Amino acid sequence: MSDVSQYMSKQLNSLINQKDSSGGKARLARLRRGAGRVPGEIPELWGEFLNGMPENFISSNGEPTYAEWAIYISLTLFALHQQGNTNSVNCRGKSLGMAAAELMSENTDEERERVLRRFGPVVTAKDMSELSYHLRCLIQLFSSKGIGIDYEMLADDIMWFQFDDKRKNVQLRWGQDFYYKKGENEK
Numbered sequence: 287m288s289d290v291s292q293y294m295s296k297q298l299n300s301l302i303n304q305k306d307s308s309g310g311k312a313r314l315a316r317l318r319r320g321a322g323r324v325p326g327e328i329p330e331l332w333g334e335f336l337n338g339m340p341e342n343f344i345s346s347n348g349e350p351t352y353a354e355w356a357i358y359i360s361l362t363l364f365a366l367h368q369q370g371n372t373n374s375v376n377c378r379g380k381s382l383g384m385a386a387a388e389l390m391s392e393n394t395d396e397e398r399e400r401v402l403r404r405f406g407p408v409v410t411a412k413d414m415s416e417l418s419y420h421l422r423c424l425i426q427l428f429s430s431k432g433i434g435i436d437y438e439m440l441a442d443d444i445m446w447f448q449f450d451d452k453r454k455n456v457q458l459r460w461g462q463d464f465y466y467k468k469g470e471n472e473k
Contacts, residue, residue: 293353359444364437381435381460384463
């Protein structure tokens, strides 16, 4: 488990354990307001994603670090996804590609086309603002169909997506998870 996914795990466990309390609901509401924004842009969220963050994750120049982007996007999307769900939407082991494939299997041809129009831009995003926007659209589809995703894995994926030499690995894995149905392709 990477340092990013370990930190995400702590944050998610805290949010999940408190999600039914008034304080937990307030935390999730604050985080939802940050979806699609730049880390640090909303001062009321600083404590939600920076509190307890390892020092090596924190920016020294005022620009969000790779880890700050990964954690911020993942936490805000988790909060958006969790809204209105009584059970946790964090589903360990289910990658972004797997969740999108599950969404494809549950829809009509017209809705499948909509999923492809949402998934493609996520995979080919060029920067964090674009990735965040397209992920938010896809997460809203997951939420509408009750499909969970592994947010620790997503944070790791977003972390590596930011490195030019690692991005293609993340993109390929998402594509593999999307198109390869375990069991169906094995003999």
